[in-house]
Amino acid sequence: MQEGIAIGVLCVLVGGVAAQWIAWRLKLPAIVLLFALGLLVGPVFGIIHPSVTFGRFLSPMVGLAVAIIVFEGGLALDFREWRAAGEGVLRLTAFALPINWALGTLAAHYVGQLGWGPAFLFGAITVVTGPTVVLPLLRHTRLQRRTAAFLRWEAILNDPVGAILATLVLEVLLMRTGAGPGAFLTGILPNMLLSLGLAIVAGVLPALLVRWAFLRDQMPEILKTPVLLTTALMVYAGCNARMEGAGLMASTVFGMALANLKVPGISELRRFKESLVVLMVSALFVILTADLDRAVLARLSWPIIGLTVTLLFVVRPLAILISTARSSLTGPERLLAAWIAPRGIVAAAVAGVAGLRLQQAGYPTAELVMPAVFATIAATMVLHGFTLRPLARRLKLTLSNSPGLAVVGASGWTTDLVGVLNRLDVPVLLVDTFPGALAAARAEQVPVLQAELLSQHGLHGLEDSPVDYLIAATPDPIYNGLVCARLAPELGRERAFQVSPGTGKLDLYRGLSRDARGKVLGQEGWDFPTLDRLYREGWRFEAVPALDPSLDQLPEPEPAIPVSIGQPAPLPLMIVRQGGRLVVMSVEDVAQAEAIAGDMTVLLCPPAPAGRAPRVELFVTA
Template sequence: MALETTSTLIGTVPAVALVGIAGVAAQWAAWRFQLPAIVLLLVFGILVGPVTGILDPAAQFGSLLQPLIALAVAIILFEGGLTLDFKKLAGAGAGVFRLVVIGAPLGWLLSALALRFGAGVSWEVSCVFGGIMIVTGPTVIAPLLRHARLRKRPAALLQWEAIVNDPIGALAAVLAFQVVIAARGADEPGFGALVVGVLFAGALGWAIGWAIVKAFRDALVPEFMKVPVLFTAVIAGFALSDMVLHESGLLAVTVAGIVIANAGLPSYTELRRFKEHATVLLVSGLFILLAASLDVAELGQLTWRAVLFLALIILIARPITVLAALLGTDIPWRERLLVGFTGPRGVVLVAVAGLFGERMAAVGIADGGLVGPLAFVLVAGTVVLHGFTLAPMARAMGLSGGDIPGVLLVGGSRFTTALGEALAGAGLTVLVTDANHGALRRARAAGLPSYYGDILGEAAEHSVEFLEFSTILAASANDAYNTLVVSDLGPEFGRDRVWRLERSKEHRERHALPSGLSGRSLGEGRNFDALEQSLRAGASVKVSGLTEQFTAADFNARWPNALPIAELRADGRLIFTQAFDPETVAPDARLIALVFEERASGSPVDQPSDQNPAR
């Protein structure tokens, strides 16, 4: 309900457009200003909903609103399942198992106690809503992990727990609701029907996943139809499972996603990336709808006990659940504490809580009407709190990639060793990788961190902390491999952050590659042979700090034959140089260049290596 009258409501089609515009605008603003996306989504939704009264989802979408939300949640959970590759657990498997097997029941119990003694609701409402509160929100965990750049194990714990516990929380609420209504003598399916429904959902999800894998692997579905077939199978499976047992469709689609993720399909990466893009749009739209649907009158029913309830969940129930579940594991205490104090809730909780709140109110449970407002308070409180605290907490505990992300140099050579030494001296994290052990000899001798293996292989995903790096330079002697690296890692890191050396025959029409495949080149003259030959002839990679007294133009005049390679900004960003233009270089930046002659006395080249690029 808006704060004012709904006379300003727009039509259904403009409402759909407004949801999309507000969601994408919030995501872009979050990226542009380095803020948690979920927080801005809630703010934008409240602005177009309760504040201005332009958007009222219940009025504009009517009876279609809840089915649309349910289908969107199903697709989000399926995409989450697609990310749960067992090979990527990387030491977190035991922790995830405990968070699901021990943490879910314990979290249910502690959440119910917080509801009963904190919010003051009845035991019936506490048991049902406590089951829903097992979920920690995959719709919010993924954006928070991207923003905080957590290390592999705590990120895996949070991600797996959120996705696996989501359908478990919904089914726990179904079980508690069955017990409540049975105690009231209502005519509802019994416990046996619940067990059958859960088993059916699990089997159906496995069957859908197996069928998709079989069809795709045996080329029974053409490439252009794989995504439509996938979407149709997910929606059909969700609907069929829900017909047998309400909310069991969440379990079915999650199982289907996990089966596909662990099947090793050749087209899996493309499918997952498309699903990720769809999920970003769905999460954005769902949070806009959630905030716009805020009913101020319902929130007015809450008292100070809602704040007490929120504090009990965040400060007591969640930490105790995680610490007790992980007791006896080899997971470091810092990671346990970080996971224990990170438990944001999302759209799934609000959607399921609203449904069961209405159903409990319908069977005569007076407190059922408080479930919806309490769910919104929990989601808003945890999203805002964790959105602003997760990144700084992770940095303080040493569990994030740091404020100044580094550079990944692919290919061991004279050039990457010299460049790596210069970048490391400037304060950046550097890693040199190569599939040839001998090619890393120079880098190891120079004291640079190195990784022996294919950076595109599965082993690298377990051994390399990719979150420590924001920029990649493919600089091996193999032009084709450099192209493969930028093509494969470009979507993950951003194509503006992935570079390669100039190919030896780059400018010949016969050897030209499509722009979407070739990636960003360092520019003319910056190919492997030319750079190696220059270094053999005595050139060196130097760092030159620019000031008002020594500008980029002065640098160019002092070393006219130098070959600028990159520009290191004051905030730590590294920008490789395709074509050097003194007019576009930031006045307080540092130039990294291949210098062909000895520095002049008193010049600023080769500044002390302990200088911090963020200063």
């Protein structure tokens, strides 16, 4: 038995992580591959049977994992976004949810041929747009900040509300076999309102307590992340014991409170929980899909397929267009929200429990609730997963289709660099705190950000720009390393660069740790004073087509040969590939990239021979 559980867990984790990696390499939505993997190892080949392997522990395990996922989603809900997206979020939640429920119920009854009771339950389950699906899709798609906020807030807020609504509908339907209709007003409704109130209190009070303890240094660093995760699970379990679905709301509220109370130490939790949530989402999608019974798939019929099509092309678009009429949402934003509504883990988990209870109560067609919800989940994950990015691009709601570069520190040579890249249509952003230093870049129509990058204002400003690469180029090497260390987990350590901290500082034993700095820009000798001196001596950046015949006339210095021998040679800094991808040169790269036909090479070129620059001791690569 124990070996079976261990093998099941291993298969789920290895398969889920492998699917995530393949999706990253092929630039595909990971949820689609996870869903396909679950079908293959479960209903198709019967390799794993989660219900048999994990038994009665499966449902609590899924619940706790979902609690951590919605807690992570709550941490992403910053009330500052409400200023720009507040009306849209309100329209997509408070207004669109009841319309979705009503239209979904009608579609389930008249198109899916479900009885009124199961139809009401199906409509309540499918109002959610799960964060387990939406958040990975948003990471995969570079949506504008306001548009992404609409989808993020809707998914995270609707998830617990939809679970509570389904629970409420189920209790009302089960009253037929128990107490009279008056029990709803005297028992179910007061209990629901009390549970919701307790969920809000249970989310806010622990956040205030955590803030008090963290601000007064009453918690060691090593315990901060475990305490926060444990508290999120605790508030989930406590509130869920009183009412199904209330635990999800409590976990969400707890995350929102932590994010907006500015609790110190949250940044470390964010990095850890992002990795944890990726692992959990991978495992949950595989487990819940693999747990589908073949009998459920056998119940898929033309009415259920018609119901799925109606939900996709009629119910959701009509509900969104009605609820957002005469709102601040633009036409493209309304169209995107009308189409993108993937359902996820919560819908599957609620349908599995509620549908079975309704079937046991004797409701006709209750056995169709699970296959109908499954068909909706499958269709929305596949269709919305593959169409979100191209549709957003067509509606011009993405930040940029090309990778962007942020340069921190405005000086003569960095302004010259971003100017050259801007003329190549590479999305660039020059960041500095001093407005005078940014004046030259502004004059060339280069996007700038006047902010301390490590402040909340600076980080939020960075989110509004399509930034995939970073070059920290201030005169302070320690600050450059701090910026790279802060942003490397989000951008990727291979995309965070800084000017060299100086010759000898890259020694792995005595120098700056790789975790405390970015990759060295160019060669080890290219520190800020050297690059600044070259600029003052007349060196300038130029973009030259790769394999251009004129390049053959340039002297080719051998690796590790000082430029002072003979005529100064151009120094290669980066390659702009066709399609906009950047390759930034670094001495720390194991394999040096080579430009091919169609690429543009960005070089730091010496002055013309008539104004030959003084010789400098600088090492370059060929």
